[in-house]
Amino acid sequence: MDFEILQTGRLYLRKLTGDQWQEILERSSDLEVIDFLGVAREDLAKERKKTEKGFETHNKSLLIFQLVDKQSGQIIGWCGYHTWYLDHARAEIGYGLFDDAFKRKGLMTEAMRAVIDYGFDAMQLNRIEAFVGTQNTASLQTLAKFGFVREGLLKSHYFKNGVYEDSLVFGLLRN
Numbered sequence: 001m002d003f004e005i006l007q008t009g010r011l012y013l014r015k016l017t018g019d020q021w022q023e024i025l026e027r028s029s030d031l032e033v034i035d036f037l038g039v040a041r042e043d044l045a046k047e048r049k050k051t052e053k054g055f056e057t058h059n060k061s062l063l064i065f066q067l068v069d070k071q072s073g074q075i076i077g078w079c080g081y082h083t084w085y086l087d088h089a090r091a092e093i094g095y096g097l098f099d100d101a102f103k104r105k106g107l108m109t110e111a112m113r114a115v116i117d118y119g120f121d122a123m124q125l126n127r128i129e130a131f132v133g134t135q136n137t138a139s140l141q142t143l144a145k146f147g148f149v150r151e152g153l154l155k156s157h158y159f160k161n162g163v164y165e166d167s168l169v170f171g172l173l174r175n
Helices: 018-027 032-039 041-052 107-121 137-145
Strands: 005-007 011-017 060-069 075-085 090-097 127-133 149-160 164-171
Touching: 005 107, 011 018, 011 107, 018 032, 018 060, 032 041, 060 090, 060 107, 075 107, 090 107, 107 127, 107 137, 127 137, 127 149
Parallel strands: 090 127
Antiparallel strands: 005 011, 011 060, 060 075, 075 090, 127 164, 149 164
């Protein structure tokens, strides 16, 4: 399987489409999935369950970049578009680092710069959206660096750890 790779100063960003992600989950052993996707063993069942309904529909798709540390080759996180509305040229950006050791080093800022440019240039997005928990200070600061504009509040938007949480809505337009 061939993968498109973007590079930043310290990272390789390996692009995974929904079809590729599904193929990896369906055709690989548990150990191969853990190694290739960089997931923890306890998250393996959740990853495999994602294939039940598929990653793509007639008007919505997924495009994720794995963040690979250039020095170690270790998969340290992800950044990409987990909800891409093809008909509307808009997508929801998401991101995360797997290990606290990689946080507060500017790696996500580095990755997001490349992923946002990719979204506007290669994917021809007009709008990038982000939904962030009201207490997620690090994510709020990251979005501010790129000029995302706060557009509203969604009450009880996510169910996390047995509690409904509100989400702040942000948008970034091509122009």
